[in-house]
Amino acid sequence: MNYTTFIQPKEAAENLNNPNFLFIDCSYSLADKNWGATEYEKAHIPGALYADLHDDLSGEIIAGKTSRHPLPQKEALVKLFSNWGIDKNVQVVAYDATAGFMAAARLWWLLRWAGHENVAVLNGGKGAWTAAGYPLTNAVRSLQQKDFVASFNDNLLASATEVLASIEAGNTCLIDSRTADRYAGQNETIDPVAGHIPTAVSKPFNAKIGAEGVAEPSVYKEHFKDEYAKGNVVFYCGSGVTAAYNVLLSVYAGYPIPKLYAGSWSEWITDAARPVVTGA
Template sequence: MSYSTFIQPKEAFENLQNPNFLFVDCSYSLADKSWGAEEYKKAHLPGALYADLHDDLSGEIITGKTSRHPLPQKEALVKFFSKLGIDKNVQVVAYDATAGFMAAARLWWLLRWAGHEKVAVLNGGKGAWQHAGYPLTADSSPAQPKEFIATFNDTMLASAAEVMASIKSGNNCLIDSRTADRYAGQNETIDPVAGHISTAISKPFNAKIGKTGVAEPSVYKEHFKDEYAKGNVVFYCGSGVTAAYNVLLAVYGGYPLPKLYAGSWSEWITDAARPIVTGA
C-alpha cells in the first residue's frame, strides 16, 4: 500500500523497518533557523534523515526579486532527493516536530512537483508519534543514495503574471493561506508591506488543524467546497510554504491538485505596480 496525503502514526510505525520507507524530519522554525536541525539531533524517528527548509527545500534568495523561500532549482532538487535515497519504489514519510506540518508539506509538494506520488505527511507530527508511545532516537543514520528520476509538472505552478492576469479577468479563485490578521494587513512582522493580493480569499492554513493533526477528509471537502466551485484555484501565502499545507489539505479532501503561486506575498510586493488590499 502506498500513501499520497497523510499517514497515521500507527501505520508509519508498522513500516518503520520497511526498506522501501524513508522518513524525513522537516522540523523548522521561522524564528530560529537552527532550531529544526538541533531538534532533529535531540530526538527523531529511528532511521529518519533531515531536510532543512532553508538549505534543502528552498532556492537562492535574490533580494527584490524572489520570495523568502523560492523554489529550489530543479537540478539541485533532483540531486538532493537522490542524496536522500529516493527512487520510484520509495515511500517517503515527511514530518514536523509539531502538528502544523509547515515544512513537511513543503517537502510533500516538492516531491509531487517532481513527479513522485508516494509521499505522505505524518499526521500529528513527531508529537503524535511520541504520544502514541513509539520510539525516538538521537542516533543518526547514514543516507543510502539512489537515483531520483524527476518528471516535473509545471502546471502545478502559477506565476505572478498569471495571478495578475486572473485578477483582471476574474477567472481564478485566489486563496491566501496566511493567518487572518496578516491577510487583513495587521500584525505584519515578517514582510515589509502588509495586506493581501487583490481579490484573494482568506483561508488560513491552520484553520482546520488540531493539536493531534487533521480530521477526516470530509472536513476539508466541505472547507474548500465554495472555492473549488468557482474553479481554477490558486493558493499562496507569505513565501510559498504554508500554502503547500493548504494544497495538501485540499488534495486530502478529494480535490484535484490546485495551482500554487510559489512566490507568494513576499515576491508579489517586490513590484509596486501589483495591486494589494488591506482589511478583512
C-alpha cells in the same frame, strides 16, 4: 499500500523497518533557523533524515526579486532526492515536530511537483508519534544514494504574471493561506508591505488543524467547497510554504491538486506596480 497525503502514526510505525520507507524530519522554526536541526539531533524517528527548510527545501534568495523561500532549482532537487536515496519504489514520510506540518507539507509539494506521488505527511507530527509510545533515537542514518528520476509538472505552478492576469480576467479563485490578521494587513511583522492580493479570499493554513492533526477528509471537502465551485484554484501565502499545507489538505479532501503561486506575497510585493489591498 501507497500513501499520498497523510499517514497515521500506527501505519508509519508498522513500516519502521520497511527498507522502502524513508522518514524525513522537516522540523523548522521561522524564529530560529537552527531550532529544527537541534531538535533532530536530540531525538527523531529511527532512520529519519533531516531536511532544512532554508538550506534544502528552498533555493537562492535574490533580494528584490524572489520570495523569502524561493523554490529550489530542479537540478538541485534531483541531486538532493538522489542523495537521500529516493527512487520510484520509496515511500517518503515527511513530518514536523508538531501538527502544523509547515515544512513537511513543503517537502510533500516539492516531491509531487517532481513527479513522485508516494509521499505522505505524518499526521500529528513527532508529537503524535511520541504520544503513541513509538520510539525516538539520536542515531544518524547513513545516506544511501539512488537515482531519482524526475518528471516535473509545471502545471502545478502559477506565476505572478498569471495571477495578475487572473485578477483582471476574474477567472480564478485565489486563496491566501496566511493567518487572518496578516491577510487583513494587521500585525505584519514578517514582510515590509501589509495586505493581500486583490480578489483573494482568506483560508488560514491552520484554521482546521488541531493538536492531534487533521480531521476526516469530509471536513476539508466542506472547508474548500465554495472555492472549488468557482474553479481554477490558486493558493498562496507569505513565501510559498504554508500554502503547500492548504494544497495538501485540498488533495486529502479529494479535490484535484490546485496550483501554487510559489513566490507568494513576499515576491508579489517586490514590484510596486502590483496591486495590494487591506482589510478583511
